[in-house]
Amino acid sequence: MTPHLALGARGEDVAADYLESVGLCVLDRNWRCRHGELDLIATDRSRLVVCEVKTRTDTAFGTPAEAVGGAKALRVRRLAERWRRDHGVRPCEIRFDIVSVLWPPGERPRIRHFPGAF
Numbered sequence: 001m002t003p004h005l006a007l008g009a010r011g012e013d014v015a016a017d018y019l020e021s022v023g024l025c026v027l028d029r030n031w032r033c034r035h036g037e038l039d040l041i042a043t044d045r046s047r048l049v050v051c052e053v054k055t056r057t058d059t060a061f062g063t064p065a066e067a068v069g070g071a072k073a074l075r076v077r078r079l080a081e082r083w084r085r086d087h088g089v090r091p092c093e094i095r096f097d098i099v100s101v102l103w104p105p106g107e108r109p110r111i112r113h114f115p116g117a118f
Contacts, residue, residue, distance in 0.1 A: 011055025011101040012039055014109050018099065022113070024049055031083055038079050040099070047093035049115075050080045055101040064100035065114055073118035 001009070016026050024042040031038045040051040052072065054064035073096070080094050098117040103109040 007057065007103065008053075008055050011103065011109070012053045014055075014101055014103075014111065015051065015053040015099040016040055018111050018113065019049075019051065028083070028087075031079075033079070033082060033086075035082065036075050036079050038076065038083055041080075041083060044095075047095055048080065048084065048089070049095045049097055050076060050083075051097045051099050052076055052117075053099045053101065055103060055109075057102075057104055059102065063112075064102060065098045065112065065117070068098050068118065076118075 012029065016029060019040065019042050020026060024044050026040055026042045028041040029039070031041060038050060039053040042049040042051060052068050054067045056064045056067075076096060080096070084092070084094070095116050096118045098114040100112040100114070101109050102112075
């Protein structure tokens, strides 16, 4: 695994732990189909919460959350509907969040959660 992929995987682990610590139940991780991937799918017991996780070591190219642009948000929305159908979940409210993990080398990760980001 490349260092970039390893950082992303560690960031997703931290994000999943964080979401569970604030009361969400993680249903699925790294779900893939031929159209793309969803990082984390969770529920707050009243709706699905689809989380895009972005992890960076610094902000030289912007914050991690700024890496989620309009095209990515649209792709995540489409994939969320596909996940819901593929898992037999009836139509329901879906919230789209971003979890930003800033993790400089040798430091603890800093997590920012943006509920309903897109």
